[in-house]
Amino acid sequence: MKILVATTKTQGARKNDFCFVPEAEPVMFGFECDNEPIDGGCGCRRAMVGIGCLKATTTVAVAETPMDRDGLIAAFVESSKRSGFNFTAAEVAPMADDLLRIAGRFPAGTVLERRGDAFRARPVGKE
Ligand SMILES: [Zn+2]
Numbered sequence: 001m002k003i004l005v006a007t008t009k010t011q012g013a014r015k016n017d018f019c020f021v022p023e024a025e026p027v028m029f030g031f032e033c034d035n036e037p038i039d040g041g042c043g044c045r046r047a048m049v050g051i052g053c054l055k056a057t058t059t060v061a062v063a064e065t066p067m068d069r070d071g072l073i074a075a076f077v078e079s080s081k082r083s084g085f086n087f088t089a090a091e092v093a094p095m096a097d098d099l100l101r102i103a104g105r106f107p108a109g110t111v112l113e114r115r116g117d118a119f120r121a122r123p124v125g126k127e
Contacts, residue, residue, distance in 0.1 A: 001068055002103040006050050007061035009111045010122045018043060019057040021050030026067075027060050028076055029095055038116045045116050051079035059122070064108040072096050 006021035016039055021027065030049035038045045047056035067075070073089050073096045080087035102119050106112065111122045 001065060001072075001100070002062050002106075002108055003065055003067060003072060004048065004060045004099055004103050004112070005063040005065075006048070006057045007059050007111055008057075009061060009124055010059050010113075013122060014058070014113070016043065016046075017058045018047070019059055020055035021048075021053055021057040024061075024063065025050040025052050026065075026072070026075060027051065027057065028079065028092075028099065030056060046114050048114060051075055054079070054083050058113060060112050060114070062103045062106045062108050062110045062112065069096060069100065072100070 004027050005024045006019060006027055007023060008019045011017045011019050027048035027050055030044060032044045033042050036042050036045050043056060047058050048060050049056050073093055076092035076096060077087060077089055080092065106121060111124050112119045113122050
């Protein structure tokens with residue numbers, strides 16, 4: 001199953017890129033400020049949050065993993081416990097399905113950027 005994970009690949013392609021998440025950590029949507037522009041100072045509308053570190057990254061990669069949908073949901077539930085929100089599986093399932101749908105649209109290894117509600121592939125040049 002393909003999921004989205006943090007990557008530092010293509011960091012710097014945009015001047016306002018940042019990545020505070022360890023490479024390959026699964027990511028999820030974080031909370032967003034009201035009226036925050038995509039390229040605003042906060043960055044919440046162009047970033048995803050690592051489920052372990054709870055920090056943010058503007059670059060994510062599509063990764064093929066042995067994890068299944070239930071495993072991903074369990075990981076999101078566990079992450080929400082750490083952040084104090086204590087979401088249930090039913091509460092995080094729609095987010096898991098959104099992310100699986102997004103990851104499913106791209107080949108494994110594709111680096112994506114988030115622009116509000118849209119995800120776009122970034123060209124991966126020489127690394
Ligand atoms: Zn924000």
